[in-house]
Amino acid sequence: MQPPSSAGYAESPDSKRRLLSLVHASGLAAKLDMSSAPAAADDDLRRIHPAHYLDAFKRASDAGGGDLGELAPFGRGSYEIAALSAGLALAAVDAVLAERTANAFSLSRPPGHHCLRDKPMGFCLLANIPIAIEAARAKHRVERVAVIDWDVHHGNGTQSIYYDDPNTLTISLHQDRCFPPGYSGADERGAGAGANVNVPLLAGAGDDAYRYAFERIVLPALDAFRPELVIVASGLDANAVDPLARMQLHSDSYRYMTHALKQAAQRHCGGRLVIVHEGGYSEAYVPFCGHAIVEALAGMRTDVADPMLELAIAQQPGERFNAFQRQLIDEMATSFGY
Numbered sequence: 001m002q003p004p005s006s007a008g009y010a011e012s013p014d015s016k017r018r019l020l021s022l023v024h025a026s027g028l029a030a031k032l033d034m035s036s037a038p039a040a041a042d043d044d045l046r047r048i049h050p051a052h053y054l055d056a057f058k059r060a061s062d063a064g065g066g067d068l069g070e071l072a073p074f075g076r077g078s079y080e081i082a083a084l085s086a087g088l089a090l091a092a093v094d095a096v097l098a099e100r101t102a103n104a105f106s107l108s109r110p111p112g113h114h115c116l117r118d119k120p121m122g123f124c125l126l127a128n129i130p131i132a133i134e135a136a137r138a139k140h141r142v143e144r145v146a147v148i149d150w151d152v153h154h155g156n157g158t159q160s161i162y163y164d165d166p167n168t169l170t171i172s173l174h175q176d177r178c179f180p181p182g183y184s185g186a187d188e189r190g191a192g193a194g195a196n197v198n199v200p201l202l203a204g205a206g207d208d209a210y211r212y213a214f215e216r217i218v219l220p221a222l223d224a225f226r227p228e229l230v231i232v233a234s235g236l237d238a239n240a241v242d243p244l245a246r247m248q249l250h251s252d253s254y255r256y257m258t259h260a261l262k263q264a265a266q267r268h269c270g271g272r273l274v275i276v277h278e279g280g281y282s283e284a285y286v287p288f289c290g291h292a293i294v295e296a297l298a299g300m301r302t303d304v305a306d307p308m309l310e311l312a313i314a315q316q317p318g319e320r321f322n323a324f325q326r327q328l329i330d331e332m333a334t335s336f337g338y
Helices: 014-025 042-046 051-062 078-097 128-140 156-162 207-225 251-269 286-298 309-314 319-336
Strands: 065-067 073-075 103-106 145-149 168-175 196-201 229-234 273-277
Touching: 014 286, 042 051, 042 078, 042 128, 051 065, 051 073, 051 078, 073 078, 078 103, 078 128, 078 229, 078 273, 103 286, 128 145, 128 156, 128 229, 128 273, 145 156, 145 207, 156 168, 156 196, 168 207, 196 207, 196 319, 207 251, 207 319, 229 251, 251 273, 251 286, 273 286
Parallel strands: 103 273, 145 168, 145 229, 168 196, 229 273
Antiparallel strands: 065 073
């Protein structure tokens, strides 16, 4: 949880620390199995990342840091911190597949969904979720894995790694043309029918758009794919006050999406659902959105009230915007065959 970059940088430990503090202060932590995890082993990292990238990253980290990619600066010791983040995601998946827990939430940092095999991007230094998936395939012989990415930025790293793998379904709901800059991705389908699904949404889209996209695209895609494991790349930067995006989600939006995926996992894979933290840069609001996710995942409610919920609901887009966004979602759903 130590900062891999200078003070004031958008990607910092503070929102994660505050989320963890809220989970404890609400009393939720006392009802959960809370644990840490060791760093991902070299063999786990090398299933995804080539040796030349890992070696270059380690050398730069030991030498004080740098930036090996696009918007992915890091400081001394970041290699070890990133390996811990990947190890936590790996341990969460392992706990679910080993049936030590019904589902799991990995409060990982740094994030991973932008990281390519040999290049870091967008604050992401290692591909946490692919590392966890391939470790699970090696140990537990799981095959069909679905990754739903609701981070506001496109999950380009995960998509790139699994683009030609019909056994891995990647679904990304993201703000259109936000990051990577100018990227939409609606026409990129991957290998095999429905192996890669992109749902670019208009800037300003809110709760209605995400719920409708779930009903028309995300849940039908999961029903068609029938995964053995569901993983969520849970960026919380589509929240209504995030400084790096322009979407309008609130804590009840994340609660709904978590509940919907929990039900889908029950239908297809005995409830095996793992949520891995990604982005989210509002130190004030990430904790409440993340807390709602943990509550929904655990099937519990606490006395915590979202102090920004009323404001976020008041600034939701109007009927004309929602109708137009629904029309675009319908067009995408039809193109996917749903």
